Amino acid sequence: MxxxxxxxxxxxxxxxxxxxxxxxxxxxxxxxxxxxxxxxxxxxxxxxxxxxxxxxxxxxxxxxxxxxxxxxxKLRGIEVSEDADCYTIKAAAGEDWHQFVQWTVKQGMPGLENLALIPGTVGASPVQNIGAYGIELADVCSEVEFYSLLTNSMQTLSSKQCKFAYRDSIFKAQLKDQVIISKVTFKLSKSWLAKRDYGGLQLLAEGVSAQTVFEEVCRMRISKLPDPKILGNAGSFFKNPLVSQEHLSSLLTRYPEMPNYPASNGQAKLAAGWLIDKLGLKGYSIGGAAVHQDQALVLVNKANAKASDLLALCRHIRQQVWQSFNVLLQPEVRFITHSGEIEPSTVLGRPDAAE
Ligand SMILES: Cc1cc2nc3c(=O)[nH]c(=O)nc-3n(C[C@H](O)[C@H](O)[C@H](O)COP(=O)(O)OP(=O)(O)OC[C@H]3O[C@@H](n4cnc5c(N)ncnc54)[C@H](O)[C@@H]3O)c2cc1C
Missing domain, CATH: 3.30.43.10 (Uridine Diphospho-n-acetylenolpyruvylglucosamine Reductase, domain 2)
Incomplete structure (x- = not known):
């Protein structure tokens, strides 16, 4: 049929x-x-x-x-092979990401545990190079297989060719709307060491097992992030913004406590959630949409929100952050209209354009 x-x-x-x-x-x-x-x-x-x-x-x-x-x-299936150094795991794109991570840890193939409990599918994981607790997909992905509309055939790109960057990849740029990812290949080293230099994981003892890291990541995420099954949300609504060193210095003179992290090209990364929180916007709502009470970076569907409520809230936050910090927040979430994805600024406007 x-x-x-x-x-x-x-x-x-x-x-x-x-x-x-x-x-x-x-x-x-x-x-x-x-x-x-x-x-x-x-x-x-x-x-x-x-x-x-x-x-x-x-x-x-x-x-x-x-x-x-x-x-x-809904493509399903997982294939595993191994050599002396690593496990090679090919997972079909429709596999549930968290269940896949849990399965690898249970099978004694560590390496993905820090990425536990991220919602979604394996196939979307390379699109924005998902990341959490000190690991990004780029660290563990070796190949991505996809159907290309440019050639009407299946193709494979190496991790390097995927041009992974912070919440970014070739699938959001040159290959945007041109591919359907069907499989992702992971290479997990057998000389695994727990990655525990991030946030609450620092408290874990040296020599901790992947299962313990997995459980700790799940515990921390459950305590911090709203469960979309209970309160509609899409995780971090905005990306953490990048600013120049000069910009950072001027911000630090006004806000010495502002968190900042080194980023590529000599830039600094700021914490978008901190900026929103600093403006007292936690809990702020428009219509049925609200900034989460505890997580300023998460916008939620509090009560039958319409997309227009979320847009208005997003616009308000961008304006406030721009006015106070001269920083333009970019949505991490993908904006979809009747005909497909659009650049968020086409519906949000640009607070910086008014000047
Ligand atoms: C509570 C919560 C917490 C989150 N935490 C994190 C986090 O810690 N780190 C993080 O990086 N993200 C996080 N996210 C965001 C989200 O889970 C990830 O971006 C995830 O990879 C999206 O997967 P999905 O299958 O739901 O993709 P979708 O939302 O269905 O799609 C996202 C984009 O990918 C494209 N896409 C999806 N599948 C394919 C495919 N097979 N081929 C080509 N394109 C495809 C879609 O067209 C769309 O543009 C979180 C979200 C929530 C709700």
Whole structure:
């Protein structure tokens, strides 16, 4: 039976995005076999419809109904091989990220434990180079396999070719909207050492097991972050901003306690959550959307929020942060309109443009 016959119409996406925003997909299909990608893309092309692939919908802001085909990645399967130095694990893109991490730790293949409890799928993990507790996907990923619309064939990029950077990769730049990731390959070293130089992990004893790190990361995340199943959210709404050393120096004269970290190209990274918190915006709400009470970087769907509430809240935060710190916050969350992803500033405006 052709996969096209399983395409559904007018599907409610509220359970397919962790903000739980009500938006519909004109057409909707679950992708279970990589061989079907070609046919689905051709179907959308023949009807001149936009298409979009999603995983767990945990990094999306659905601004309105989507007029094309939403492809939900359900590709499953994990293959493991090993040599004297490392385990090589190929995971299909539709595998649940957290369950995959938990499985590797249980199998005695450490290396992913710091990335526990990040919602979403394996296939989305290279897109924004997910990171937490001192590790990024770039540290453990060796290859990404995908269907390319440029060549209408499956292709593989090495980790280096993926151009991973802070919450960024080639899949958000040159290959944006051009690929459906089908598999991610991980190389996990057998000479593993726990990475515990970040946040609360510093308290763990030397020689700690991967299972203990995994449990500690889960414990800390549960205590800090709202569970999207209970309170709709998409994790960190903004990226941590990068500023020049001159800018940092002038900020530090006014706010000596401001957290800052060295970044590439001699820049400094600031903590977006700290900036928002400093302005007293925790708990601030517009309509049904609010800044989380405890985590200033997380915007939540407090009470039947509309996308417009979240947009207004986001705009307000950007304006306040710009006025006080001369720093422009960039959303980490992807903004999706009826025809696909848009650059957030097209709907948010730019507070810096008014000057
Ligand atoms: C409570 C919470 C905590 C979070 N914590 C973190 C964190 O610590 N670190 C972090 O980095 N992120 C974090 N996130 C963000 C999010 O979980 C990650 O970005 C995750 O990788 C998104 O996966 P997803 O499957 O839900 O992607 P989706 O939201 O479905 O999609 C995100 C983007 O990736 C694209 N995409 C998805 N699958 C594919 C594919 N197979 N091929 C091509 N493109 C694809 C989509 O088109 C979209 O542009 C958090 C989110 C929440 C809700």
């Amino acid at each position: 052709s996969v096209v016959s399983s395409i559904q119409s007018d599907v409610d996406l509220s359970s397919y995005n962790t903000f739980a925003l009500a938006a519909k997909a004109k057409h909707f299909v679950e992708l279970k076999h990589a061989e079907d990608i070609n046919e689905l893309i051709a179907w959308a092309g023949s009807k001149q419809l936009p298409w979009m692939v999603i995983g767990g919908g945990s990094n999306l802001l659905l601004l309105e109904d989507f007029s094309g085909l939403v492809i939900v990645n």
